[in-house]
Amino acid sequence: MATSDPVYLRVVEDIRRQIIDGALPPGAPIPSRAQLTRKYQVGETAARHALRVLASEGLIIGRVGSGHYVRERPDLTSLHRWRFLDHPTPLVADLQAQGSRVTWDWHSEPVEAGPEIAKRLRLNESAPLTRTRYLYRTDGKPLQLATSYELREFAPLHTDEDRRSLISRMFAYGIKITEVVESVHTRVPRPVESDALALAAGVHVLHVERTHWAGDRPVETSDIVIPGDRFRVTYSMPV
Amino acid sequence: MATSDPVYLRVVEDIRRQIIDGALPPGAPIPSRAQLTRKYQVGETAARHALRVLASEGLIIGRVGSGHYVRERPDLTSLHRWRFLDHPTPLVADLQAQGSRVTWDWHSEPVEAGPEIAKRLRLNESAPLTRTRYLYRTDGKPLQLATSYELREFAPLHTDEDRRSLISRMFAYGIKITEVVESVHTRVPRPVESDALALAAGVHVLHVERTHWAGDRPVETSDIVIPGDRFRVTYSMPV
DNA sequence: CGTCGACCGCTGGAGCCCCAACTTTGCGAG
DNA sequence: CTCGCAAAGTTGGGGCTCCAGCGGTCGACG
Incomplete structure (x- = not known):
């Protein structure tokens, strides 16, 4: 392993780190493609791919015309207890x-x-x-x-x-x-x-x-x- | 809706159709990027993206140096009944x-x-x-x-x-x-x-x-x- | 006749570019 | 001071190209 990590992973990991650490709080804007290419010295493809991966992980959300933002996640998860007996209105x-x-x-x-x-x-x-x-x-x-x-x-x-x-x-x-x-x-x-x-x-x-x-x-x-x-x-x- | 479906979706849907219909049985090779660009008259990016989507759906699998193939899926699904009482060996x-x-x-x-x-x-x-x-x-x-x-x-x-x-x-x-x-x-x-x-x-x-x-x-x-x-x-x- | 190596094809990572659609911003006219 | 509009910035779809690494094939050579 560790032959040559894909470039985009470096970007993903750095941003993920910042989100998890709280350096980038919910709602905070993520640098744009152009900014990422400059900041991390990577191609646009890599920047793009990184944003895509983070979005698919649910950590950030992209808004066309505006930018990517750290996702606000109201902690709905785990509040929803699924009851079996009230079909057709589970949850x-x-x-x-x-x-x-x-x-x-x-x-x-x-x-x-x-x-x-x-x-x-x-x-x-x-x-x-x-x-x-x-x-x-x-x-x-x-x-x-x-x-x-x-x-x-x-x-x-x-x-x-x-x-x-x-x-x-x-x-x-x-x-x-x-x-x-x-x-x-x-x-x-x-x-x-x-x-x-x-x-x-x-x-x-x-x-x-x-x-x-x-x-x-x-x-x-x-x-x-x-x-x-x-x-x-x-x-x-x-x- | 139906303003302008992304190009790659056409490819995805056609191949998915063929897999589901059985025209492409498990193990069958999927056309390569180059072949797809010719066959569907799309750019390489679209062909690539289509393969990527199909792979992430689990319908096909890509083998570096060889090609993409319809995934063999032994019908394990739904056979696995999860019993609660036998931790730590569920399923x-x-x-x-x-x-x-x-x-x-x-x-x-x-x-x-x-x-x-x-x-x-x-x-x-x-x-x-x-x-x-x-x-x-x-x-x-x-x-x-x-x-x-x-x-x-x-x-x-x-x-x-x-x-x-x-x-x-x-x-x-x-x-x-x-x-x-x-x-x-x-x-x-x-x-x-x-x-x-x-x-x-x-x-x-x-x-x-x-x-x-x-x-x-x-x-x-x-x-x-x-x-x-x-x-x-x-x-x-x-x- | 069998073995091995060169070559070709394929994937996946990466770079760069163009464009449409959409937001935000800032400026200028009323 | 407010309103409207145009310009600038940003995403997402798409195109083209290059390259490393891997796999299979086939032909040359022992």
């Missing part, structure tokens, strides 16, 4: 409890399961489902995107008025949800997602696949997409 | 059950809590702790990196022989773990991590902070870092 209850106004829109439509969802719900691909998309916002800012797939037979209940949790709605049908399985990984946002969530370039998302089971049958599954740099998902459970 | 039990050989090395050392860990364990910063780092491998390939912090008083039990779970070790001390809280977000790997886990450039990691509680006191906390593109974390719990 929302806590924000509300903290005084944030959470709003959302959604719309449902009938769809066929398709290969992926069919596998998750153990149905055949042409099974009739109801798909509902939710976009949640806190104080106007996009928060998370959720897409839920339910068996068509349960969908009629799901009207504007009926904002009860999936679990209580199901219970009204005589179905007792017995288990929730969530699977989370990280990936690059799809174009729709970066649009809807107003994501900066290079920001990854957490993708949670959640499936509700009744006994040994899956009855609902949803995809939840969350900006990975702004929020985290917290699971809490008794042993 | 390992399932792999073993599937016939994979999982190996690990670790080493413990005494440390002071420091600001971050102190906050998580509700101690003061100079509290004496034992830090243990684990590197897990499946079939030789790095799988996950875990760093665990325990109160020094419990550490003596933690010898080479004693591979029992934290929970049973604690129980032997009369401490009953009552709750596990995990918080997951995604971020860029630190240099140590990409080294240890042999991560390709641009791959993000899942960072799980796990804290074990006994009543209202946290007794152990750990940081678990997992390549976000190869693995996912699955939580399963009864309602």
